[in-house]
Amino acid sequence: MSGTKTLLEIRHLTHRFGGLQALTDINVDLKEGEIAGLIGPNGAGKTTVFNLVSGFYVPSEGDIIFDGARINGFKPHKVASMQIGRTFQNIRLWSDMTVLDNICISQYYHLGYKSGDAFFHTKKYREQEKKIHEEAWQLLEKFKLEDSALDFPRNLPYGIQRRVEIARALSLNPKLLLLDEPAAGLSTSDLEDLINYITWIHDTFHLTIWMIEHQMQVIMTLCNFIQVVDFGKEIARGEPEKIQKNPAVIKAYLGNETL
Amino acid sequence: MYITAGIPATVCRIRPGGQGNIIGGAFMTNLKKKLLVPGITAAVMLIAVLLACFGIINDYIQTIIMTVCINIIMASSLNIVNGYMGEFSCGHAGFMAVGAYVSSVLSLILFCPDNSITHYALLPPELSVLLFPLIILAGGLASMLASLIVAIPSFKTRDDYLAIITIAANYIITTALNNIPAVGASRGLMGMTGITDAMSAIVPIPWVFLWSMIFAALTILMIHRLMSSTLGKGISAIRYDEISAEIMSVDTNNMKLIAFTFSSGLAGIAGGLFAHELGFINPASFGILKSTESLVMVYLGGMGSLSGSVLSATVFTCLLEIMRPLQIFKWVIIPLMLILIMQFRPEGLMGARELTSVFPKLRKIFPDRVLEQKPRKLAAGGVK
Numbered sequence: 001m002s003g004t005k006t007l008l009e010i011r012h013l014t015h016r017f018g019g020l021q022a023l024t025d026i027n028v029d030l031k032e033g034e035i036a037g038l039i040g041p042n043g044a045g046k047t048t049v050f051n052l053v054s055g056f057y058v059p060s061e062g063d064i065i066f067d068g069a070r071i072n073g074f075k076p077h078k079v080a081s082m083q084i085g086r087t088f089q090n091i092r093l094w095s096d097m098t099v100l101d102n103i104c105i106s107q108y109y110h111l112g113y114k115s116g117d118a119f120f121h122t123k124k125y126r127e128q129e130k131k132i133h134e135e136a137w138q139l140l141e142k143f144k145l146e147d148s149a150l151d152f153p154r155n156l157p158y159g160i161q162r163r164v165e166i167a168r169a170l171s172l173n174p175k176l177l178l179l180d181e182p183a184a185g186l187s188t189s190d191l192e193d194l195i196n197y198i199t200w201i202h203d204t205f206h207l208t209i210w211m212i213e214h215q216m217q218v219i220m221t222l223c224n225f226i227q228v229v230d231f232g233k234e235i236a237r238g239e240p241e242k243i244q245k246n247p248a249v250i251k252a253y254l255g256n257e258t259l
Numbered sequence: 260m261y262i263t264a265g266i267p268a269t270v271c272r273i274r275p276g277g278q279g280n281i282i283g284g285a286f287m288t289n290l291k292k293k294l295l296v297p298g299i300t301a302a303v304m305l306i307a308v309l310l311a312c313f314g315i316i317n318d319y320i321q322t323i324i325m326t327v328c329i330n331i332i333m334a335s336s337l338n339i340v341n342g343y344m345g346e347f348s349c350g351h352a353g354f355m356a357v358g359a360y361v362s363s364v365l366s367l368i369l370f371c372p373d374n375s376i377t378h379y380a381l382l383p384p385e386l387s388v389l390l391f392p393l394i395i396l397a398g399g400l401a402s403m404l405a406s407l408i409v410a411i412p413s414f415k416t417r418d419d420y421l422a423i424i425t426i427a428a429n430y431i432i433t434t435a436l437n438n439i440p441a442v443g444a445s446r447g448l449m450g451m452t453g454i455t456d457a458m459s460a461i462v463p464i465p466w467v468f469l470w471s472m473i474f475a476a477l478t479i480l481m482i483h484r485l486m487s488s489t490l491g492k493g494i495s496a497i498r499y500d501e502i503s504a505e506i507m508s509v510d511t512n513n514m515k516l517i518a519f520t521f522s523s524g525l526a527g528i529a530g531g532l533f534a535h536e537l538g539f540i541n542p543a544s545f546g547i548l549k550s551t552e553s554l555v556m557v558y559l560g561g562m563g564s565l566s567g568s569v570l571s572a573t574v575f576t577c578l579l580e581i582m583r584p585l586q587i588f589k590w591v592i593i594p595l596m597l598i599l600i601m602q603f604r605p606e607g608l609m610g611a612r613e614l615t616s617v618f619p620k621l622r623k624i625f626p627d628r629v630l631e632q633k634p635r636k637l638a639a640g641g642v643k
Contacts, residue, residue, distance in 0.1 A: 054506060080508035092506075094499035096611065097492065100631060104489050105496050109508035111489060115517055118488035119481050125488070132489055137634050146633060172508060 005032045007176055007208050008053070013062035015045075015052060015232075022048050023232040026062070030176070035202060035209045037223035037240075041252055045232040046212045047089065050178050054086050055079040067175065081109035085174030089181045091161050095154035099145060099164050102153065103136040106171040136171065142204070143167045159190060163197075170205060177201075179211035183218050195221050220244070228252065304472045311465045321468050323580055325536045328475035329529045330572035334556035335482055335565055336525030341554070342562035342611075343486055344518045345498030347422040350409065350429030351526050351553045354402040356545035357432060358527025359534040360442055362398030363451050366535070369394070371453030376441060384457035391458060392470060395531040402527025403520045405432065410519035414512045429550055436542040447541025451534055467535045474532060478525055482565055485521070494518050495563070555597065560607050567609030574608075 010028035014021075023045045030036055038046050052059050053066075055076035064072050071079055080086075094102055111132075117125035140146045143163060153161050162182070169177060183194055195218055202209055213219045219226065220240045228236040228243060230252040236243055243249055307324070310316045316324075333351065340348045367374035370387045374380075382390070408431070412424045437445045458466040485491040493514045496504040504511050534540045556575050560567030578596075582589040600607075615621045 056502075056505075075510075076502075076505035077508050077510045080506055086506050088503070088506075092500050092503040094496050094503065096499055097495060098631075101492055105492050105504070105509060106507040107489065108493055108510070113490070115485060115490060115521070118485050118490050121484065129489060133631070134634060149633070150631065168507065 006030065007032045007067060008210070009063075009065040010049075010053070011063045011065070013049070013052065013064065014060050015048060015057060016060045021232060023052075023229075026229070026232075026234055028227065030208055030210055032175075032208055033206065034224055035198070035211070035222050037219045037226040038210065038212050038229065039214070039219060039226060039243075040229040040235075044229045044252075046229060047180060048232075049229075050086065050180055050212065053079070054084060054178065077109070080106075080172060083173055083175045084178065085169035085172045085176070086178040087165050087169050087180055087182065089184055091153075091158075091165050093153040093161060093165055093168065096152055098150050099153060099156075100133075100136055100140070100149045102164065102168050103139060103171045104132050106168055107132045107135065109172070139167060139171050158185065162186070166197075166201065170201065174207060176208045176210065179209060179213075181212055181214065183213055183215040191215060191217055194218065198222055300476050304469065304476075307472065308464055308469050311468060312463070321465060322536065323576065325468055325471040325532070327573050327576045328471035329533050329536070330553075330556060330576050331475045331569050332478045332525055332529040332532070333553045334560060334572040335478060335568040336522045336529070337553045338557050338560070338562070338565065338568045339482060339486075339494070339518050339522040341557050342564065342568075343491075343498060344494045344515070345562075346413065346515075347418060348409065348425040348519075348522075349422050349547070349550050349554065350425035350427075350432075351522075352545040352547070352549035353425075353429035353432035354406055354523035354526040355530035355533065355549065356436060356540075356542065357405045357523075358395075358398035358402040358530030359540050359545070360398075360436060360448065360530075361401040361527070362394045362531030363448050363534045363540060364442060365394045365397055366391070366451055366454040367448070369454075370457050371450050374450050374453065375443065375448070380453075385461065387454050387457040388461050388466070391454060391466065392473075394454075395470065395474065395528055395535075398531035399524040399527040402530070403524040405527075406519050406523030409523070410516050413515050413519060426547065426550075429545075429547060433542045433545055436545075443541070445542060447539060447543075448534075449539040451540075452538035455535060455538070467532065471532050471536065474528055478528070479565065479569060481525075486565065498563070558607055559597070559600065561609035561611060562607065563611040564607070564609040564613055566614040567607055567612075570614075571608055 006029050008028065008030040010026060013023055013026040013028075015023040026049060028049075038049065040046050048057070051057050053064055053071075055071070055074050055078065058073045062072075063070055066079075066082060066084065069082070071082065074082075094105075097105075112128045113122070113125045116122075117128075137146065137149070140149050143166075145160070145164060145167060148156055148160060148164070153164055156164065166179075166182070179198070182198065183191055186194060198209065198211075198218075199222065201207070209222075211219075211223070223240055226236075226238065226240055226243045227234060228246075228249050235248045235252060236246045238246075307316065311321055333355065337348065337351045340346050364376065368377045368380075369382045369390065370380050370384060372380045409421075409425050409428050413421055416424060436442060442448050455467055486494070493504065493509040493511075494517070496507070496509055497511050497514060501511055504514075530545070552575075556571045557568060559575060560569070560571030578593065579589070582592060585592065609617070
């Protein structure tokens with residue numbers, strides 16, 4: 001499945017919040033088409049890595065190279081328009097806009113018309129809006145969400161909101177999808193569904209997925225490569241089986257005692 | 260299926276049988292539907308102007324209608340920033356002032372022979388009919404430029420802090436106007452009736468009355484079009500969650516710039532109309548009280564509801580007029596009503612809804628958003 005081309009390359013990434021050293025010398029190579037995991041205890045700096053990649057912080061040192069272009073310091077919307085999709089730990093849908101609108105807005109980066117076109121309903125405007133809505137409906141159909149298309153997310157069950165959020169991230173047509181704890185708040189019985197769901201997304205949309213997750217079942221089943229961070233430093237990397245047995249990882253998660 | 264909670268919303272949003280009309284032919288019906296609202300609006304305006312010409316609508320009623328129109332523009336334009344975008348701008352009257360002064364100065368130097376600035380008119384009075392709307396629009400453009408002093412800080416600042424910046428902007432503008440002798444400083448500027456007289460001399464109809472109605476109608480149309488486009492929904496996305504708007508590729512700075520400049524531009528247009536309605540303006544008329552009045556109308560109508568703003572601007576202006584005989588007690592009763600409304604209906608008259616979702620029958624008149632309905636292909640094959 002994994003190609004040979006490196007999609008995301010992170011070199012010597014270091015980040016400081018004032019005097020606090022949040023990340024030290026993180027290096028990542030994401031191959032096109034793989035599902036990789038980023039794990040570590042709470043507060044290890046995993047989400048900071050995602051926030052740096054998606055442009056919410058500007059790295060103190062180091063380079064982030066996506067698809068051959070250096071993207072450090074890009075604004076989040078610019079990063080998004082380079083087709084990096086992302087979800088959040090807690091659901092961040094626009095809960096008072098319809099599911100359809102939620103999906104349509106992410107077409108913003110290739111909207112192709114200006115506010116003047118919207119005022120005068122020019123041909124360009126009508127064509128673009130039609131295209132955007134058609135694509136949104138198609139995506140909703142793929143995700144079996146057409147029936148909720150005109151509902152407000154706040155009225156939908158939690159599991160469906162999660163699906164809408166992932167569908168929304170995919171409406172960017174991402175090459176790389178960053179999933180920040182997709183299993184958060186799901187019951188153990190839902191985990192199996194989530195695993196199948198992510199596998200389905202990966203196969204259907206041919207993307208590269210990088211995820212942060214605490215649920216070992218999810219990480220171990222899905223990922224073909226895992227990196228572990230603790231206190232902002234990488235402590236291990238490799239195949240899931242090796243990581244499971246790595247003493248440094250066990251120590252970080254469980255403390256000094258051996259099992 | 261598991262979806263139960265949102266069903267009422269779905270039911271009232273999908274127009275039964277609507278698709279047949281749009282795709283399945285009946286071209287004439289479609290065209291009729293499209294022209295119905297503009298037709299009615301034009302007819303109402305024409306009748307109003309005719310009635311005014313024959314003296315059936317007297318000057319007093321005309322003034323009230325003009326004030327309603329101006330307040331509609333003020334409230335619905337402020338609603339873009341305070342309602343749709345969820346920011347808190349308290350300096351709307353400042354931008355109204357910029358529009359009022361720029362258009363007044365233009366009409367004075369262009370068409371008023373004995374004005375206080377150049378003392379002669381630059382252009383022949385025959386052109387006044389053509390140039391009047393452009394003068395009003397020029398005021399709007401100037402306000403757009405002035406709004407940059409609010410729009411640019413808004414990239415970094417939000418909520419209460421931005422509210423303070425907007426109040427400051429309002430003060431900067433009125434203080435500046437208070438200290439420019441060329442525009443009359445605190446004594447104000449007068450003589451704008453010169454242009455209205457010039458226009459009436461050519462065609463004797465109440466021009467400012469007509470243009471107030473046209474601009475109010477255009478404002479509503481423009482805001483409706485912007486806010487129902489995917490581009491404009493980016494503005495609402497900022498209100499609900501700015502971070503996810505960014506992550507979904509919405510250039511939030513650009514959207515804020517559009518929202519602030521568009522909203523202030525409309526306030527400038529309202530200012531221009533206001534100046535030509537009264538024929539006299541001074542900086543004191545555009546103080547923080549005027550801004551508050553616009554805020555009241557927005558919150559009375561409901562944040563993020565265009566029909567709410569229109570409704571509340573109309574109700575509020577009419578209430579002020581009806582209570583005029585009560586004199587000072589007016590300012591006891593109106594605030595009391597506001598307190599009661601905010602107590603029992605904090606979301607305003609309409610909340611975030613539009614009239615079409617309260618009265619679904621109105622959808623027959625107002626063309627529905629076709630794109631929000633399930634496409635036929637999907638409807639035929641895609642349903643489980």
